[in-house]
Amino acid sequence: MPEALTTRIDRALTAVKNPRTGTNVLSSGQVCDVATTTDGKVRLTLLLAANDDATIARSVRQALEAVDGVTDVRVDVKDASQAKAAQAATAAPKRAALPMMEQPAAAPRVAAPTPVTYPQLGKVIAVSSGKGGVGKSTVTVNIAVALAKMGKRIGIMDADIYGPNIPRMMGVNAPPPVEDEKIMPLEAHGVKLISLGFLIERDQPAIWRGPIVMKIITQFLRDVNWGQLDYLFVDMPPGTGDAQLSLVQATQVNGAVIVTTPQDVAVGDALRGAKMFERVGVPVMGVVENMSYFESPETGKPLAIFGTGGGKRLADELGVPLLGEIPLYPPVLVGGDSGTPIVVADPTSTAAKKLTEVAAKLIA
Numbered sequence: 001m002p003e004a005l006t007t008r009i010d011r012a013l014t015a016v017k018n019p020r021t022g023t024n025v026l027s028s029g030q031v032c033d034v035a036t037t038t039d040g041k042v043r044l045t046l047l048l049a050a051n052d053d054a055t056i057a058r059s060v061r062q063a064l065e066a067v068d069g070v071t072d073v074r075v076d077v078k079d080a081s082q083a084k085a086a087q088a089a090t091a092a093p094k095r096a097a098l099p100m101m102e103q104p105a106a107a108p109r110v111a112a113p114t115p116v117t118y119p120q121l122g123k124v125i126a127v128s129s130g131k132g133g134v135g136k137s138t139v140t141v142n143i144a145v146a147l148a149k150m151g152k153r154i155g156i157m158d159a160d161i162y163g164p165n166i167p168r169m170m171g172v173n174a175p176p177p178v179e180d181e182k183i184m185p186l187e188a189h190g191v192k193l194i195s196l197g198f199l200i201e202r203d204q205p206a207i208w209r210g211p212i213v214m215k216i217i218t219q220f221l222r223d224v225n226w227g228q229l230d231y232l233f234v235d236m237p238p239g240t241g242d243a244q245l246s247l248v249q250a251t252q253v254n255g256a257v258i259v260t261t262p263q264d265v266a267v268g269d270a271l272r273g274a275k276m277f278e279r280v281g282v283p284v285m286g287v288v289e290n291m292s293y294f295e296s297p298e299t300g301k302p303l304a305i306f307g308t309g310g311g312k313r314l315a316d317e318l319g320v321p322l323l324g325e326i327p328l329y330p331p332v333l334v335g336g337d338s339g340t341p342i343v344v345a346d347p348t349s350t351a352a353k354k355l356t357e358v359a360a361k362l363i364a
């Protein structure tokens, strides 16, 4: 008999350790209420303490996404202290915790809001991927800066609530000023940007549950003084979680760009991510294959070391164009770490040229 999905899920969760306590998230009870559907959807609650590293949420998600048979992961993050208090409050008179007919339910379901169009944002483009670490943020900042260099009015909204890294890649990090009750976006390399990274302390854990994610995304769209933009790029967290859902519910998203790496496994994840946008009526504009091959900074020679053609296969499967194949080129990483995107740091490199081509194709 094949091993049960739940066994594989448990094993994956046991492999995720809380760096603070050194224990795994399953046996320590930090992960609870794990629910699985027959078609591979997993939903669970993660209890985060104030001094926990919020990126555990991402590690849990990534561990589950890698489990064979898992099609969708939803992690509901809860404040550990509040969850305990709530448990204590409801534990004694158990039945009273159920809402009675005359009373409104304690947590009424929020009806999905109707997407609002914000004409000043221009076209809203989500940059997404199935898997983490494939280069969404790198692609986002470079196409944004490339378009700004072409004279377009560009904004970036960092919607990666679990690991906002746009500020580091763009070399800015300061609390954005507030003027006339509007948040002023910061500006770098000719691009306006907003990120949760500006609003939270670096090591402060982010306790972002679904409704809070929705609120933040709506605020970033509505309460930030973007001025008039031609394009707003939204850097998404990996996968198909709260941020993706919130974005498409909050505003009219004009298109999505899917970033993938050449390996098959990344492509499978990316396909699921792309289908999610299609299901909610957001057209996929194209696929960017990142880290397609290795380009040596010394010799400039290309080396296909990762397998090839994943981006093309994904694009074909979706019936959309392959917008570019970006080499793995170490200076791209250096540029990201130092706050100078490669299209600025080394505009004549192959990587920069290809990223600029992607930008041009996107607006063509």
Ligand SMILES: Nc1ncnc2c1ncn2[C@@H]1O[C@H](COP(=O)(O)OP(=O)(O)OP(=O)(O)O)[C@@H](O)[C@H]1O
Residues within 6 Å of the ligand: 129, 131, 132, 133, 134, 135, 136, 137, 138, 139, 160, 163, 165, 237, 238, 290, 291, 326, 327, 328, 329, 330, 331, 332, 333, 334, 336, 337, 351
């Ligand atoms: N073409 C490239 N060549 C070299 N390094 C790259 C390239 N693309 C991305 N990187 C590096 O790989 C790392 C991951 O990239 P990035 O942060 O853009 O991925 P991501 O998909 O946004 O990740 P996450 O899911 O964590 O948000 C970064 O350190 C980045 O500098």
Ligand SMILES: [Mg+2]
Residues within 6 Å of the ligand: 136, 137, 138, 160, 165, 235
């Ligand atoms: Mg990122």
